[in-house]
Amino acid sequence: MAKIKTLAMLAAGVSCLALASGAASAGEVTWWSPNFNVERAEELKVKFEAANPDITLNIESTTTNGLPQRILTTLRSGSAPDLIDAQHPWVTGYAQNDLVLPLDDVIEDRDDYNKAAIDYVTYEGKLWGVPYRIEALAVLCNRGHFEEAGLDPENPPATWAEFLDAAQKLTHDGRSGFAITGGGEVGNTIFRSVPFIWENGGELVSADGKTAEVNGEKAVEAIKYWTDMYTEYGVSPASTLENDGTANRRLFIAEKVSCYQSGQFDIGSIQKENPAIDILPIMTPHPEGGNPSAILGGWSWVIPSSAKNPDDAKTLIKWLAQPENMGFYTDTFPARVSAMDLPRFDEPILKVFGEMLPYGRPLPNHPRWVQIAQAYFDGVQRILIGEQDVQASMDDAASDIQRLLDQ
Amino acid sequence: MPGRHTGLLFALPALFVLALLVAYPIVYTVILSVTDLGGSFNGTENFRNVLAARATPRAFQNTLWWVGGSIVFQVVLGTATAILLNRDFFGRSTVRAIAVIPWVVPGIVAATTWAWMFHTEFGIINYMLTGPGIIDEPVGWLTGRHTVMPAMIAINVWKLFPFVAIMVLAGLQSIPKDLYEAARMDGATFWDEVRYITLPQVRPVIVAVTLLLVIWALNHITTIYAITRGGPANLTLITPIQIFRLGFESFQFNEAAALSVMFFMVAMVIVALYIRFLASEGEIGR
Amino acid sequence: MTARGRIATYGAAGLVVVVCLFPFLWMIISSIKVLTELYTIPPTWIPEAPTLGNYATVLFDSNIPRYFLNSVVISVGSTGLALILAIFASYGFARFQFRGKTYYQSFILVGQLLPTAAIIVPLFITLRYLDLVNTYLGLILVYMIVTLPLSVWMLTSYFKAIPRELEEAAIIDGASRLGVLFRITLPLSLPGLVAVMVYAFVTTWNEFIFALCFATDSSVKTLPIGLAEFTTEFNTDWGAVMAASVIMTVPIAILFLSMQKYFVGGMMAGATKG
Known part of the structure; x- marks a missing residue:
């Protein structure tokens, strides 16, 4: 050497x-x-x-x-x-x-x-x-769709329950209320789903970096809320598993999606490609009594x-x-x-x-972080393709992550 | 007879260039596979870590599917196309020319175009199927548990069956015409001819082409990596892509090297067995 | 051919044409659509407002023309080098017996079995050592790993198929080995040489991963890298990608079509007389 x-x-x-x-x-x-x-x-x-x-x-x-x-x-x-x-x-x-x-x-x-x-x-x-x-990511929504669905753009949904309700109202006639990601590079799904875990008081990995906590009750509850958008409530589009942030923006521009998680970098191309859309940015929804959260990118x-x-x-x-x-x-x-x-x-x-x-x-700082993220992402995809339920999939992910932490 | 070394002298430049390029990478990879990050020897630890990962057996299994599926369809469809293109019909040379287009289209272009066509929402394939009512709901070709690997294989088959077709077509053209004439005198049908004359005659070509296809499929990255990166949930993860991701995405160069060494040995064994099997049949390797 | 056989033949030929051409056609249709139309649901068959804007972007507003030149230089160079090396090596393998010949022949195949991901970094170091990173020669050399094995393999079979007697007669007349190779064997092997050329050219023209890692300067980047450059952090200019794809595919298709007759012939001998 x-x-x-x-x-x-x-x-x-x-x-x-x-x-x-x-x-x-x-x-x-x-x-x-x-x-x-x-x-x-x-x-x-x-x-x-x-x-x-x-x-x-x-x-x-x-x-x-x-x-x-x-x-x-x-x-x-x-x-x-x-x-x-x-x-x-x-x-x-x-x-x-x-x-x-x-x-x-x-x-x-x-x-x-x-x-x-x-x-x-x-x-x-x-x-x-x-x-x-x-x-940091927030949620971009289509103000016109909000008004059509009878929602108040000046008083957007803030909690998980309010947001799910809004997403369901926005979903009709081949249009999806809230697009999550399930494809593309790992980072797309990490940046969009992990904040929900944090908001709910869960973690991927314990603070000392020694234990996998992604199958904890709080984390599983949050992942279930997020993935249910596709698997349970169908408010996320059929192509969710091949969509990354860019694909969701395209669907938003085509007015097939009313809300999706994104950053300010998308605003310019939306305005350019479909000037008719009145963009309404809202904070990432949080659990009742909690705060929003985001991964700093x-x-x-x-x-x-x-x-x-x-x-x-x-x-x-x-x-x-x-x-x-x-x-x-x-x-x-x-x-x-x-x-x-x-x-x-x-x-x-x-x-x-x-x-x-x-x-x-910031994301956890660990020499094996990329593989940990991949193990978590694989778990999320197993849920989205219907191979496992949330708890079983996250139990597997946790054992994969634990093995990486122990090395 | 020429001197004992004349042949070697002829081969030397090519051997030298290849050795120059290949020797250091092999040594480097082997050393990396038995050392840790700091460069000190750590025995089989990298190998054990790699083998313990859930993705490794899955990738191995996927690789077998990928290689097997690709090759069967490439060979069958390629041979069928060759037999077709060897028949006499109007516009044959145009069809022959068109049939090679998939092979000459750059792999990265083919991958992006197909991903575009397979897209659940914007894709032309779902549109063509839902329009006339063949299917009710758009199919998630690249995301479904049972469709994504077949879709990848289909793209790979599309890309390479023309190569098989050209090679086999070449073989077909060397079959003496009188063989067919004799068969026809005996009242053989088209299918009899295919079965008893055509296939046995082109068997050596098919055997040789298959070896190439195995090597290419074993070491394939572009199509799958460009479309799914091995996902969703590792459904299309094959070993070469696992190596690529381990090294270039996860920074685990030592584990990537360990996996490379194992993969290379398995691939060598497969190819060696294949060549030996052929050599014993006296078809190549003389 | 019976009537039924004829219908089946034309039906099958039609199917082959559709299957082979359709993605290419879709590529061309997409390349003349404006951006918003690319993302309409459902997709449109005939562009509502056909535009050559994507081609203008590619030709006048990107590095594609320069990369086109680079691709030509690199592909021609590596094809030429592969051809020269393969001619000598194949002749050696086809006409002479020497110790360890089988091993040398297998060694030539080994390069193709090394996992790409494993050899990129050490290969880069080798190129650094030879001071060939970001040079035409560096890429041309690297492509030998990809093209040489099959080239040698194909030509060896081709040479074997040429009767020895022709060469022996010339040697008795006092010609040297090299003279025989150049004056008798090569002219007889023209289709085989064309086959190797087309194969090597197509392969290097399309190669992506080595080019990505070893050509980091725009003076040597090739067309596949140009395609990747239409993707920025949060966006892909699909129209331009499709236009560039067309530009990238057309020359190679023309080259192939013009050589097709030789290529099939060359493959024939190469494949059957092994």
Whole structure:
């Protein structure tokens, strides 16, 4: 193994010397920015290079499909770009494998950051990424459908019982009241169902990370409420098991679905593709006497441990993390509280999403998290395809998760 | 006779290039499979962890279904198509050309197009079936417990039966015409000809093509990964995809390597048995 | 053929055409629909407002043209390299006896059995070591794992089918082994060579996973990666994906159709005389 590491380093060294054509050398920083951010990154590049004349910035656009695989390949091969945009939950995985550098010396004014976001990218007491973007899901509804069904859009359903009642009223004539997800990447269903468990006082995994609790009474009750939307009440569409967040948005745009869980990132394309829809965002429903909840999502900047120019990359992060730059770059909300004051975050339609942020929690932080999430998702799918009832399926999921926790 | 090493010299460049590409990955994978995250030796722990996972036996079983189902239909439909395309009819060359389109369509394109067509709500297939009343409710092709694997197999069959058809068609064209003429003199029907002349004559082609199909199906990722990622509830999880997910989604590169080693050995055994079986029949490997 | 046989033949041929063509047709129909129409329920057969907008997006507003060029270079390069290596190796296997020949022949097949997921990272390291990441040559080399085994296998059978006597006569006349290979064997093997070429070209043109991991710079990315780029975090531009799919499929279909006659012939000898 030591030999492999040497070889990898050697390889990195060799390519470092020979990659003069195009790739980084001293004073150059290569930055992988996702394709939906890249236009804004190019604008920032101009400003950054004006402020730092001795640093040249190379921006590489990355594609969303297969991005985790591509990042891992480049990190593990021992020769990576200097700065990468990664989703919060990926970061601790990199930290556990020594693939990224700690950034405690880079972050300024830590208290100005959303605490849940900082928790996400902290592992063994060190900070491994600088969060720049955060978001929490709420529920998007079609105001017109609300009025048709005799519901009051100014006083939307807030509790589980009210919401189920509304969803049933909204379901008629081939139209579905509330679409849940059951397909696509694991994250889609995690982000939409786990908040219901938390609201109800349940957990996937105990706080000390040692026991699986997904088959506990509170968790099972919440999963039953959520999956019943499809299996019991039929208020979620027939295609639920192949729908992810994007598919639900399409159904919403086609006016086949009246409500679905989403973030503010969907608003633009709904307005563009079906301007007739009057969008009504509402808070995620909660149990009687409880509070809403959400998983905090978003993106961080990381510096690979094999970056050729980590120092200049750190300079770049410090510059990007200034409130006005971060506020400009993020697709949704910025991770810094002070950046929230920018005018672009002051729109009425964003109000509910802003109100959801304080309820945002990070996902559990465990080396086996991805597999734990997969085991839970498999369990949810077993319920949706009718293979098992909620308790039996979650008992199986709990034993899968327990095995992973014990390893 | 040429020198003893002449043949090897001819083969050397190809062998060198392959060795260059394959040698390090094999060594790397074997080392990863018996070490932990920090790189220290941990014996069979990775293997035991992988084998204990609920998904592993399910994936193995799914792989058998996937490979078996794909191959049976690819070979049967491919051979039938070849026999059809070998008959004399108007427009034959056009049909021959059209019949290879599925094979040349890029796998990722085929997968996305089929997923689009199979979609429960927007899909054209459910629309065509519900319209004339063949079915009442839209079918969740890609989500039903009993439909999703057959749907995946159907896509794979669609993609590769043309390849079988071309190969078998080529074999058919080398069958001497007088064999058929003699049979017809004896009053043989079309089905007699297929059974007693055509199939025995193209058997070597079918045997060789089947080997390729087995290898391709065993190592297939694109179609299933692009459409279901192995879901729902692991119904379409096959071992190559499990390896892919273990490594690239779950960061468990050591366990992925352990599973790779086991998978590679099983695949080698299957292929070796197949080749040995054929060699003993004297059909390939001479 | 009897009347019934004729009807059955045409019926079956019609079925084959529909089954093979339908998804392709649906792809083309989808590519000229506007975005909102793609998501109407029920789907429409004939686009209400046909548009070439998706093609315009693909041709003028994306990296697809550049990727098209990359795909051509890489596919031609790897096809050529596979062909050269396969010609020599197959000739060696077909015409000579040497120690360990069976093992070498099996070794060539082994590459195809290695799980893709397991070899990506070490292969990437190998390419780094050779300083070939993000180069045409790197991808061309990597594709040897995919194309070489079957190419060697097909050509070996093809060469075996050519009578030795032709070559022996030339050798008696004083020709060298290489001279025999180039002047006698290869011209006789043209259909086999075409078969290998088409196979290698189609395979590399369509390959996705290696290209995704080993081509991270837009100067070497290939068309399948271009398809993936129409998907952003929360959206997929299906119309553009379908348009790009058409653009990606048409050249390969034309190439195949123009070579089809040789290809079938080449496969024939390759497959039957093993």
